[in-house]
Amino acid sequence: MGPMVSMPDLSNxxxxxxVVIVGGGFGGLAVARHLHRTGAQITIVDxxxxxxxxxxxxxxxxxxxxxxxISVPLRALFRGKENVEVLLGLVNxxxxxxxxxxxxxxxxxxxxxxxxxxxxxxxxxxxxEWEAFAPGLKSLEDAxxxxxxxxxxxxxxxxxxxxxxxxxxxxxxxxxGGPTGVELAGAFGEIxxxxxKDNFRHINPADAEILLLEAGPSIISTxxxxxxxxxxxxxxxxxxxxxxxxxxxxxxxxxxxxxxxGDREVIKSSCVVWAAGVQASPLGKVLAQxxxxxxxxxGRIQVSPDLTVPNHxxxxxxxxxxxxxxxxxxxxxxxxxxxxxxxxxxxxxxxxIHPESAPxxxxxxxxxxxxxxxxxxxxxxxxxxxxxxGFAAWVTWLWVHIFYLTQFxxxxxxxxxxxxxxxxxxxxxxxxxxxxxxxGKPL
Amino acid sequence: MGPMVSMPDLSNxxxxxxVVIVGGGFGGLAVARHLHRTGAQITIVDxxxxxxxxxxxxxxxxxxxxxxxISVPLRALFRGKENVEVLLGLVNxxxxxxxxxxxxxxxxxxxxxxxxxxxxxxxxxxxxEWEAFAPGLKSLEDAxxxxxxxxxxxxxxxxxxxxxxxxxxxxxxxxxGGPTGVELAGAFGEIxxxxxKDNFRHINPADAEILLLEAGPSIISTxxxxxxxxxxxxxxxxxxxxxxxxxxxxxxxxxxxxxxxGDREVIKSSCVVWAAGVQASPLGKVLAQxxxxxxxxxGRIQVSPDLTVPNHxxxxxxxxxxxxxxxxxxxxxxxxxxxxxxxxxxxxxxxxIHPESAPxxxxxxxxxxxxxxxxxxxxxxxxxxxxxxGFAAWVTWLWVHIFYLTQFxxxxxxxxxxxxxxxxxxxxxxxxxxxxxxxGKPL
Numbered sequence: 001m002g003p004m005v006s007m008p009d010l011s012n013x014x015x016x017x018x019v020v021i022v023g024g025g026f027g028g029l030a031v032a033r034h035l036h037r038t039g040a041q042i043t044i045v046d047x048x049x050x051x052x053x054x055x056x057x058x059x060x061x062x063x064x065x066x067x068x069x070i071s072v073p074l075r076a077l078f079r080g081k082e083n084v085e086v087l088l089g090l091v092n093x094x095x096x097x098x099x100x101x102x103x104x105x106x107x108x109x110x111x112x113x114x115x116x117x118x119x120x121x122x123x124x125x126x127x128x129e130w131e132a133f134a135p136g137l138k139s140l141e142d143a144x145x146x147x148x149x150x151x152x153x154x155x156x157x158x159x160x161x162x163x164x165x166x167x168x169x170x171x172x173x174x175x176x177g178g179p180t181g182v183e184l185a186g187a188f189g190e191i192x193x194x195x196x197k198d199n200f201r202h203i204n205p206a207d208a209e210i211l212l213l214e215a216g217p218s219i220i221s222t223x224x225x226x227x228x229x230x231x232x233x234x235x236x237x238x239x240x241x242x243x244x245x246x247x248x249x250x251x252x253x254x255x256x257x258x259x260x261x262g263d264r265e266v267i268k269s270s271c272v273v274w275a276a277g278v279q280a281s282p283l284g285k286v287l288a289q290x291x292x293x294x295x296x297x298x299g300r301i302q303v304s305p306d307l308t309v310p311n312h313x314x315x316x317x318x319x320x321x322x323x324x325x326x327x328x329x330x331x332x333x334x335x336x337x338x339x340x341x342x343x344x345x346x347x348x349x350x351x352x353i354h355p356e357s358a359p360x361x362x363x364x365x366x367x368x369x370x371x372x373x374x375x376x377x378x379x380x381x382x383x384x385x386x387x388x389x390g391f392a393a394w395v396t397w398l399w400v401h402i403f404y405l406t407q408f409x410x411x412x413x414x415x416x417x418x419x420x421x422x423x424x425x426x427x428x429x430x431x432x433x434x435x436x437x438x439x440g441k442p443l
Numbered sequence: 444m445g446p447m448v449s450m451p452d453l454s455n456x457x458x459x460x461x462v463v464i465v466g467g468g469f470g471g472l473a474v475a476r477h478l479h480r481t482g483a484q485i486t487i488v489d490x491x492x493x494x495x496x497x498x499x500x501x502x503x504x505x506x507x508x509x510x511x512x513i514s515v516p517l518r519a520l521f522r523g524k525e526n527v528e529v530l531l532g533l534v535n536x537x538x539x540x541x542x543x544x545x546x547x548x549x550x551x552x553x554x555x556x557x558x559x560x561x562x563x564x565x566x567x568x569x570x571x572e573w574e575a576f577a578p579g580l581k582s583l584e585d586a587x588x589x590x591x592x593x594x595x596x597x598x599x600x601x602x603x604x605x606x607x608x609x610x611x612x613x614x615x616x617x618x619x620g621g622p623t624g625v626e627l628a629g630a631f632g633e634i635x636x637x638x639x640k641d642n643f644r645h646i647n648p649a650d651a652e653i654l655l656l657e658a659g660p661s662i663i664s665t666x667x668x669x670x671x672x673x674x675x676x677x678x679x680x681x682x683x684x685x686x687x688x689x690x691x692x693x694x695x696x697x698x699x700x701x702x703x704x705g706d707r708e709v710i711k712s713s714c715v716v717w718a719a720g721v722q723a724s725p726l727g728k729v730l731a732q733x734x735x736x737x738x739x740x741x742g743r744i745q746v747s748p749d750l751t752v753p754n755h756x757x758x759x760x761x762x763x764x765x766x767x768x769x770x771x772x773x774x775x776x777x778x779x780x781x782x783x784x785x786x787x788x789x790x791x792x793x794x795x796i797h798p799e800s801a802p803x804x805x806x807x808x809x810x811x812x813x814x815x816x817x818x819x820x821x822x823x824x825x826x827x828x829x830x831x832x833g834f835a836a837w838v839t840w841l842w843v844h845i846f847y848l849t850q851f852x853x854x855x856x857x858x859x860x861x862x863x864x865x866x867x868x869x870x871x872x873x874x875x876x877x878x879x880x881x882x883g884k885p886l
Binding site for chain 2: 048049050066067068069071073075076079080082085087088089105107140141144151155158159196197198199200201429430431432433434
């Protein structure tokens with residue numbers, strides 16, 4: 001197969017082109033890691049000073065891990081690599097005509113190649129006002145707030161003398177039955193049934209009611225029905241009530257209003273977490289306006305087969321911000337896809353620096369399968385060849401995550417922390433910080 | 444020696460008296476741990492849901508450890524111990540006539556014995572307005588804020604193009620040359636010279652200026668002069684400038700005004716940390732008003748030889764809130780003193796529950812010595828018999844701290860984390876959270 005993608009005008013390209021990467025997530029890092037030995041000048045721009053291992057963020061939200069266990073300082077990753085520069089800042093604007101980006105601080109940075117890997121945040125489906133009552137789980141701050149809130153609720157229930165209020169306090173709602181919602185609800189169940197056992201004198205944490213609400217007919221709907229049923233059973237054992245075909249109509253202070261089978265119902269809850277949808281970074285819109293690239297409904301850029309923006313072979317979009325169809329479906333917004341995209345983009349840039357190299361094939365996502373964990377020692381795994389669940393699946397899940405983590409620096413400690421948690425059924429990070437347990441709100 | 448302390452009226456004392464402990468620090472925990480097998484009903488009241496290993500707080504402030512590494516959930520410590528209740532709340536009032544305390548929430552709790560171990564906070568010597576510009580280091584939130592601020596300053600300096608502004612940004616001031624100030628300044632030096640080495644492209648973190656200001660003639664003045672000199676030398680090697688006989692006259696936005704040898708000087712700094720003095724908990728005042736007990740200048744209660752408040756043999760004050768003289772000096776406000784006081788109070792309460800037991804001797808503090816660490820792999824140790832410094836002292840320091848930590852649950856992980864940091868010269872927890880690096884202020 002010959003080169004299917006257009007080549008940029010290389011007449012102005014320096015032998016050490018400047019590659020600017022917006023976002024230090026899985027996609028952005030993969031580009032830098034596969035490119036830094038080429039002599040290209042690389043600038044990584046991120047709002048935060050660390051890379052976040054987002055698939056384990058729910059473990060921080062539930063006190064199993066500390067923020068530093070799932071974060072790596074970006075500068076530590078590129079320490080001593082003189083051709084890689086890390087720059088902290090928020091990208092406000094992109095100017096593809098001038099080939100430059102502008103930071104919030106006003107600083108302008110020119111580029112030869114631009115890789116936009118700015119990711120996604122929560123999507124409240126046109127109801128941004130719900131965010132105040134149902135925070136999502138995207139940042140470390142989100143995770144710490146959810147952790148403090150959940151722990152503080154048990155403390156308040158312990159002090160509450162009226163049984164009805166106690167019951168209302170101890171009702172947790174997770175909105176969205178995708179992998180994140182399932183993992184979060186499972187971890188809440190684990191906290192209530194195992195971690196906090198015998199910790200209180202006036203309440204039994206196992207009495208907590210945990211609701212997992214899914215609008216569609218099935219949680220984790222990309223899995224096969226028998227695996228989904230196994231996940232439902234595992235959630236049930238942890239005290240999680242799975243409610244499918246249940247549409248959230250409104251979220252406000254202390255309650256969620258849902259509709260299922262045409263019936264409206266008010267669910268009282270002092271802890272509602274949003275795990276229902278993602279919205280691409282606003283940089284998608286900026287790029288679309290500049291280049292005329294089409295956006296999809298979630299704000300993602302519809303990229304060319306080589307992950308560039310149409311007519312701009314020097315501008316790439318990868319990760320959660322990229323909309324790319326394959327085999328009639330979308331390449332999913334998961335870490336492996338972002339990493340594969342990043343590696344691919346690095347190879348494309350390399351090929352353009354060295355035009356004598358092999359022709360560029362279109363990007364193809366190799367799906368190695370999916371997995372989700374439910375509480376301690378249970379997971380479901382589905383690949384093209386296998387599907388299985390239970391403890392073996394959990395061990396697989398653990399190894400895959402450790403394998404990915406080992407690409408960074410603090411892998412050993414995370415493994416030890418997990419082994420420790422597993423052996424002791426403990427969650428040592430269940431401390432309430434930045435939050436007044438007595439008043440039930442942030443300090 | 445016979446009993447030197449008065450016995451309370453035991454006529455109303457139940458065989459399972461209710462012991463209320465205010466504060467889950469070293470003192471309060473020691474009482475509970477030495478008393479929980481007696482059948483006494485124990486209630487621990489604390490504002491926070493965790494015990495904090497405060498001697499290592501500076502390690503959190505400098506990215507070496509995570510909050511969960513030096514915190515233990517109070518409920519985890521007393522899990523399944525049915526006679527120990529943990530209650531989250533702020534104590535607003537004490538009524539010694541009624542034998543009850545009142546929480547901020549209005550809840551009243553009666554007691555047979557009360558142990559007030561509420562500790563201390565920063566003392567700005569009559570200038571509370573300085574706190575906004577020079578935060579102290581008492582809570583996890585303090586530590587996380589200092590950590591984010593310090594790291595964000597290097598980020599801002601990296602983006603700054605004017606050399607003079609860069610220099611001003613990278614000037615850190617620690618006020619107070621006691622053990623905390625010395626350890627903090629040493630850790631700042633370690634960050635600048637070792638941790639962040641080769642991390643930046645436009646600044647050299649080792650150019651950071653770190654000033655340790657001490658009003659008195661000597662830092663860590665309870666140590667012998669030769670040890671003090673060794674500590675000074677170790678600080679100097681880490682790039683810390685020690686300025687003794689330097690009195691802080693004013694702290695405001697971005698600067699500290701000092702006076703030394705009669706000269707006033709303005710020191711510009713965007714990061715000033717207060718480590719200069721402590722002020723006893725306001726509960727000292729409440730108790731003094733109720734009982735007529737004398738307060739010292741720092742707001743501590745002057746306790747009787749058995750650590751009770753005069754005329755109230757059922758009310759004990761221990762830890763940083765207690766003023767107790769011994770051999771012409773004060774029992775110091777350190778963790779070992781608080782723990783010994785707690786153990787002593789438990790024995791006094793036991794003796795009063797079982798009057799047939801041995802008579803009660805006055806409290807005596809057994810000083811096992813003091814130690815302070817300066818950066819990585821250097822410490823000074825001074826006991827009655829030995830004094831030494833350097834690597835051996837650091838190993839001693841490490842073992843003593845590990846020994847104390849082993850009384851709790853997460854010791855293994857802390858040891859591993861430290862070994863890791865030591866081997867890799869890394870500080871994996873150097874992540875900026877809850878803080879906008881770009882704007883240089885809390886989110």
